[in-house]
Amino acid sequence: MSHSLLVMKFGGTNMQDSAAIRHSASLAARWAQQGVRVVVVVSAMAGVTNSLLSIADAAETGDIAAANDALAEIRHRHMAAAGELGGRPDSATVRELRELLETLRQAIYGVYLLRELSPRSRDLIVAFGERLSAPLMGLALEGLDLRAHHLTGGAAGILTDRHFGGARPLPQSAERIRDRLGGLLDAGVTPVVAGFMGETEGGSVTTLGRGGTDYSATILAEALRADEVWAWKDVDGVMTADPRVVPDAQNIEVLSYGEVMELAYFGAKVLHPLAVTPLQDSGIPLRVKSAADPDFPGTLVQRDTHNLPGRPVKAVTAIRNVSVINVTGAGVLGVPEVVSSLFGAIARENITLLMVSQSSSMSNVSLAIPDADAARAMEALRQSATDDLTYEQQTGKAVLAIVGGGMRGQLGVSARMFTALAEAQINILMISQGSSELNVSVAIENSEVDEATRAVHAAFGLGAPVGD
Numbered sequence: 177m178s179h180s181l182l183v184m185k186f187g188g189t190n191m192q193d194s195a196a197i198r199h200s201a202s203l204a205a206r207w208a209q210q211g212v213r214v215v216v217v218v219s220a221m222a223g224v225t226n227s228l229l230s231i232a233d234a235a236e237t238g239d240i241a242a243a244n245d246a247l248a249e250i251r252h253r254h255m256a257a258a259g260e261l262g263g264r265p266d267s268a269t270v271r272e273l274r275e276l277l278e279t280l281r282q283a284i285y286g287v288y289l290l291r292e293l294s295p296r297s298r299d300l301i302v303a304f305g306e307r308l309s310a311p312l313m314g315l316a317l318e319g320l321d322l323r324a325h326h327l328t329g330g331a332a333g334i335l336t337d338r339h340f341g342g343a344r345p346l347p348q349s350a351e352r353i354r355d356r357l358g359g360l361l362d363a364g365v366t367p368v369v370a371g372f373m374g375e376t377e378g379g380s381v382t383t384l385g386r387g388g389t390d391y392s393a394t395i396l397a398e399a400l401r402a403d404e405v406w407a408w409k410d411v412d413g414v415m416t417a418d419p420r421v422v423p424d425a426q427n428i429e430v431l432s433y434g435e436v437m438e439l440a441y442f443g444a445k446v447l448h449p450l451a452v453t454p455l456q457d458s459g460i461p462l463r464v465k466s467a468a469d470p471d472f473p474g475t476l477v478q479r480d481t482h483n484l485p486g487r488p489v490k491a492v493t494a495i496r497n498v499s500v501i502n503v504t505g506a507g508v509l510g511v512p513e514v515v516s517s518l519f520g521a522i523a524r525e526n527i528t529l530l531m532v533s534q535s536s537s538m539s540n541v542s543l544a545i546p547d548a549d550a551a552r553a554m555e556a557l558r559q560s561a562t563d564d565l566t567y568e569q570q571t572g573k574a575v576l577a578i579v580g581g582g583m584r585g586q587l588g589v590s591a592r593m594f595t596a597l598a599e600a601q602i603n604i605l606m607i608s609q610g611s612s613e614l615n616v617s618v619a620i621e622n623s624e625v626d627e628a629t630r631a632v633h634a635a636f637g638l639g640a641p642v643g644d
């Protein structure tokens with residue numbers, strides 16, 4: 177099928193060094209040279225986002241030496257790649273890289289002087305990863321004789337709320353994006369947009385949450401009414417389980433937006449949990465594709481569920497480092513207000529609630545929450561406390577989930593999961609079924625996650641290629 181506009185997203189691995197960037201650029205060029213208008217969206221070079229976060233923390237705690245060492249490494253990596261991609265020292269792009277690196281150094285020094293790192297400053301600093309990688313992609317595209325122009329997320333029109341670290345696009349973004357990128361595309365220029373980031377009305381840099389470049393790509397695609405979004409990855413596509421954990425994991429040919437959201441929510445790092453949300457109205461398809469094997473179809477993510485007979489479950493996924501918070505006391509007893517006040521507290525704090533279950537005696541509610549949010553959750557719960565409730569936090573847990581549209585209304589699917597876990601002698605701490613009926617999740621011990629994933633994957637026959 178021929179396309180007129182594609183948004184192509186390249187992740188950190190596809191941007192990790194000059195060779196990877198050159199290969200990524202060649203993929204974009206392959207379609208651009210056939211007359212397809214291509215918008216390129218890039219992640220930071222692999223590891224740079226994590227490094228920037230540690231640099232910011234080091235500066236805040238006063239360890240400027242450590243911050244400077246890590247910054248020198250980032251500088252070296254980008255300057256070396258720029259040179260390898262043909263950027264001459266006196267060229268505009270290389271000068272711009274030097275200026276960006278200098279501004280980054282000053283921002284970090286500011287944090288060090290103030291010993292203060294607000295969510296807003298952290299976003300400013302961490303978004304430099306993508307601001308620095310976009311010019312490199314621009315160089316690589318120019319090296320392939322394409323005209324390219326790189327922009328920050330904000331300059332490309334992505335306007336967000338002020339929720340630093342997890343910003344959401346505002347509706348006005350769509351028109352801005354069309355304004356900012358339409359002219360370039362009409363002029364035959366390939367826009368290269370720094371992913372992961374946007375900008376508030378006041379011009380502050382925001383980030384869309386970890387893995388946010390997937391989300392940038394779909395926001396742009398929806399605004400530009402692209403034919404498709406292609407997320408190039410270091411895996412074949414979305415697979416039946418993390419291939420690093422389950423060696424016989426298979427590629428999934430088709431998934432619905434809903435299924436992919438559940439998968440991402442329950443820990444499959446392959447896409448940002450909100451990545452498909454901008455596409456829901458238009459139904460624009462998203463393809464997850466392998467950069468190493470570009471002709472392989474990968475995974476098609478679309479609006480409709482595509483169920484295969486005998487395959488109620490499509491994938492198994494897990495989130496590690498989860499806390500289970502048990503709320504106990506006579507007060508819980510069947511009183512909806514108690515449960516709703518707990519949820520209210522959790523929602524106000526923007527805490528990810530992975531699972532909720534109530535014991536059959538009704539005097540206990542358990543909540544599963546990422547360890548990183550647990551301290552805030554405990555505090556919020558205590559603040560909202562109704563008398564005589566006790567809160568107890570257990571760390572070192574994990575949530576394992578099975579996901580698939582074919583589970584709806586099917587009997588025996590959960591039983592199969594529980595039996596597989598029992599046979600592997602894995603203790604289940606909590607059970608919950610999502611109201612969407614697209615998932616069943618259980619809380620287990622962190623140490624048993626990999627074994628549990630493999631056992632459940634096998635129990636649903638997911639290691640066999642479809643059709644066998």
Ligand code: ADP
Nearest residue numbers: 187188189409411413414415417418444445446
């Ligand atoms: P990118 O840099 O392109 O954003 P990520 O590293 O964020 O890519 O996501 C790809 C990684 O996600 C893979 O290397 C893989 O280990 C991991 N992953 C976890 N679960 C899955 C899954 N179900 N299917 C594919 N990849 C998965």
Ligand code: ASP
Nearest residue numbers: 219225372386387388389
């Ligand atoms: N670089 C960012 C991250 O590591 C965004 C992304 O890669 O999508 O989270």
Ligand code: MG
Nearest residue numbers: 187387445446
């Ligand atoms: Mg990612």
